[in-house]
Amino acid sequence: MFLAKKHIPRRTFLRSAGVTLALPLLESMLPASTPSAQTAARPKTRFTGIFVPHGAAPGYWSPETTGADFAFSPITKPLEPFRDRVVILSGLYAKSSEQPAGESGGDHSVSAAFMAANRPKKSAASDIYLGKTIDQYIADKIGQDTLLPSLQLAIEDPAGNTGMCGWGYSCAYVNTISWSTPNTPLPMEINPQIAFERLFGDGGTPEERQAQRLRDGSILDSLTRKLSRLQARVGPADRYRVDEYLEDIRETERRLKIARDASVKAVSTTVPFGVPESFDEHIKLMFDLQALAFRGDVTRVSTLLYARDVSGRSYPDSGTTAAFHGASHHGEDPKRIADYAKINIYHVKCLAYFVEKLRSTPEADGTLLDHCLILYGSNMGDSNQHQHYDCPHVLLGGASGKLKGGRHLEYPTRSISTGNLLLNILDMYDIHLDSIGTPERGGSTGRLSDL
Numbered sequence: 171m172f173l174a175k176k177h178i179p180r181r182t183f184l185r186s187a188g189v190t191l192a193l194p195l196l197e198s199m200l201p202a203s204t205p206s207a208q209t210a211a212r213p214k215t216r217f218t219g220i221f222v223p224h225g226a227a228p229g230y231w232s233p234e235t236t237g238a239d240f241a242f243s244p245i246t247k248p249l250e251p252f253r254d255r256v257v258i259l260s261g262l263y264a265k266s267s268e269q270p271a272g273e274s275g276g277d278h279s280v281s282a283a284f285m286a287a288n289r290p291k292k293s294a295a296s297d298i299y300l301g302k303t304i305d306q307y308i309a310d311k312i313g314q315d316t317l318l319p320s321l322q323l324a325i326e327d328p329a330g331n332t333g334m335c336g337w338g339y340s341c342a343y344v345n346t347i348s349w350s351t352p353n354t355p356l357p358m359e360i361n362p363q364i365a366f367e368r369l370f371g372d373g374g375t376p377e378e379r380q381a382q383r384l385r386d387g388s389i390l391d392s393l394t395r396k397l398s399r400l401q402a403r404v405g406p407a408d409r410y411r412v413d414e415y416l417e418d419i420r421e422t423e424r425r426l427k428i429a430r431d432a433s434v435k436a437v438s439t440t441v442p443f444g445v446p447e448s449f450d451e452h453i454k455l456m457f458d459l460q461a462l463a464f465r466g467d468v469t470r471v472s473t474l475l476y477a478r479d480v481s482g483r484s485y486p487d488s489g490t491t492a493a494f495h496g497a498s499h500h501g502e503d504p505k506r507i508a509d510y511a512k513i514n515i516y517h518v519k520c521l522a523y524f525v526e527k528l529r530s531t532p533e534a535d536g537t538l539l540d541h542c543l544i545l546y547g548s549n550m551g552d553s554n555q556h557q558h559y560d561c562p563h564v565l566l567g568g569a570s571g572k573l574k575g576g577r578h579l580e581y582p583t584r585s586i587s588t589g590n591l592l593l594n595i596l597d598m599y600d601i602h603l604d605s606i607g608t609p610e611r612g613g614s615t616g617r618l619s620d621l
Contacts, residue, residue, distance in 0.1 A: 181315075184391040184400065187373055191401075192317065192466035194415045195533050196408040213534050214312045215570040215599065216464045219305050221284045221347045222476040222519065224498035225550030226562045232260040233578045240578040245514045245547070245562070246523040252529065252566065254575045255539055257621070259547075259563040261581035264588045265289075266612025267549040268558045270467055273483040277556055278479045282347055282355070285473075287614055288344045288591030288607035296319050296335035298342050299352050299605055304592050306350045307343065308599050309471040316346045317468045323365060323451065323456045324358035324475035326585055327442060336480075346609035348473045358475055363426050363444040363456040369459060369468050370419070388420050411532070415465060417531035422458055424450070450487045451518070458522035464538055476517060488516030498553035525566055540568035543598060550590075559584040563591065572598040580621060589614030593619045 171434020178198045189330040193199075195213060218294035226245055233240040240258070242250045249256050257350055266283040269276050278291050288301035305320060313319035324346075335341040342355040349355050359365050370389055390397065397416070401409050426444070429451070433443045446452040456474060463469045478481060482493045490497070490512045497513055500506035521544075544566040551560035560583055565573060589606050593614050 178403070184393050184396045186230060186396070186564045189392055190317070191390070191393055192410060192468045195467070196404060196411060198404045200405055200534075203394050213570065214467075214470050215572070216310045216470045216538070216542045217305060217472070217599070218287050218460060218524075218542065219303075219347065219473045220448075220476065220544065220546045221474075222517055222546070222548050223278075223281060223479045223481065223550070223553075224477075224495060225512050225548050225557070227500070227507050227555040228552050228554075229507070230511040230514060231472065231562045232560075232580065236580045238576050241563060244511060246273050246564065248515065249525070249566070251563070252522070252525050252575075253528070254578075255525070255566055255568060256575050257565040257573065258502055258562065258578045259581070259591065260565055260578070261294045262547075262559075262561050262584050262586055262588045263584050264549040264558045264561045264612070266607055268612065272544060275581055276337035276339055277550075277558065278335045278344075280343050281320065281475070281479050282343045282349060283348050284547070284588075285545075285592065286349060286607060287587060287592050287612060288352075289611040290339065292338050294338060296342045297353070298355070299398065300343065300349050300355075301352050303347065303473075304606070305348050305471050305473050306356075306597055307596055307601050308393050309545055309602075311599055311601055313469065313471050318368065318463070319469065320348065320356075320473070321365070321368070321460065321463055321469045322346065322358040322473050323460070324360045324478075325361055325456065326475070326478045326481060327445075327469065343458040344479050347475055356473060356598060358473070361442055362452070363430065365456070365459050365485045366422065366426060368488060369463050369466075371598065373387050379455075388423050390416055396495075400574040412542075415462075417463060418458070418465075422455070425455060429455075449483065451536045453520050454523055457520070458526060461524070461527045461531065461538065464528070465533070473512070485513055485516050488512045493552075500554050501549045502554065518546075528567070536568070539566075542567035543569040543571050543595065545595060547588075549561060561588065563588070565595075569598045579618070581609075581618075587612060587615050587620070590616055590618050591621070593617050 180199045181194050230244045233243045251410050266287045266289045267277050267280050275504045282300050285303035286301035291299035309320040333341050335344050345354045346358045429446045441447050460472045478494045484491050484493050497510040500510050529537050531538040547563035551557040592606050596615055605614045
C-alpha cells in the first residue's frame with residue numbers, strides 16, 4: 171500500500187479576530203510510517219514547577235521505607251494511582267531559604283529561592299537579586315518556538331512585585347517563584363480568564379477582548395468553518411482527538427463564565443473580578459489551563475504558586491477550617507499536627523487532579539504525563555520550628571523516558587541541598603550546569619547520584 175508523506179505541520183494554528191487556536195498533536199502531523207520520536211513533531215518534555223509554603227505535618231510526609239516497595243504516606247497517598255510515575259524525595263535541605271546567622275524572621279519572605287537555590291539579597295529597593303530559576307533555563311531551551319515561552323500562575327493575589335513584604339525583603343521574593351534573570355522577577359497571573367485569553371487570544375484590542383468575554387458563545391464559534399475544513403482533512407482518530415480538545419475548551423469557558431457571573435452578582439473586595447472564590451475551583455481551572463496549554467503546545471513550561479508565605483487562607487474542602495499558616499504552627503500538639511496534615515493531604519489531592527488530567531490525555535506514543543516532569547515541593551520541613559531541612563519534594567511524570575518512577579529516595583538530614591535536585595532536573599532537559607546558586611547561599615554541592 172502506498173503511504174503519502176503529506177502531513178499537517180505541527181505548528182498549525184486556526185485564527186480569527188481575537189482568537190488563535192493551537193492544535194493538539196495529531197496523527198496527521200506525523201509523516202506516514204515514521205515513528206514519532208524520529209520526527210520534528212515529537213513531543214518535548216514539558217515542565218511544571220509547583221511551590222507550596224509551610225512545609226508538611228511532621229510524621230505525615232515520608233514513607234516508612236525507601237526504594238521501590240514503599241507504602242505511600244498519608245500526605246502522598248493521593249498519588250498512589252500514579253506510582254509508576256512518582257518519585258518521592260525526603261530529607262532535602264533548602265538551605266537557600268535559611269536565614270544567615272544572627273537574623274530571624276526573613277525565611278518567610280524567600281519563597282523565590284525554591285527553584286533558584288540561592289538565598290535572596292536582603293533588599294526592598296531596586297537592587298533585588300536572587301538567581302535565574304530552573305523553569306526559565308528550561309524555557310530558554312525548549313520554549314522559544316511556542317506562543318508563550320512560559321506561563322506563570324498563582325492562586326493568591328500577589329498585589330505587586332515592589333515594596334517590602336517583611337523583615338527587609340522585597341515583595342518580589344514572595345510574589346513569584348519564576349525569575350528570568352537574577353534581578354528580573356516574572357509576574358504570576360491569578361485570574362484564569364486572563365490566562366485563558368493569553369492561551370487562545372492573538373492580542374487584539376482591549377475592546378475586542380472585552381466583547382469576546384461578553385459573548386454567550388464560545389471563542390470556537392468564530393472558527394466553525396476553519397474547524398470543518400480541518401476535520402475534513404484528517405482521519406477518524408484525529409477528528410475524535412480534535413473534538414475532545416474542543417470540548418475541553420468549551421467546558422473551561424463555561425466554568426470561567428460561572429466565575430464571572432458570580433463576580434457580577436456578589437462583588438467581593440477580597441477576590442478580584444472573575445476569580446473563583448472557591449480554592450478548589452480556582453486551582454482546578456489553573457491546572458486545566460496548563461493541561462490545555464501543554465496539549466496545544468502553546469507553552470511547554472509553567473509554574474504555579476499554591477499560596478503566598480504566611481497565608482491565612484483556609485481550605486474547607488480539606489476537612490478543617492484552620493488557617494494555613496496558623497495550622498503550620500501546631501505547637502507539637504498531635505491533634506493540631508493531624509489537623510495540619512489534612513491541609514497537606516488536600517493540597518496533594520489537588521495535584522493528583524492535574525496528574526490524572528495529563529495521564530488521561532493521549533499524545534504520540536504515550537500520554538501527556540509521559541512527556542511531562544512536575545516538581546512539587548516546599549522550602550520548609552517542620553514549619554512550626556521554621557526548619558528548612560527534611561523538606562518535602564516529589565517528582566511526577568515520565569520526562570520522556572528520563573525519569574524512573576515508583577521510588578522513595580531518602581537523604582541524610584541537613585546534608586543534601588535542594589540545589590542538587592535542580593541540577594538533576596536541568597540535566598533531563600540537556601541543560602548541564604556545573605552548579606546552581608552558590609554554596610555559601612544554599613546552592614548546589616553536586617548532583618543526586620541515585621535519581
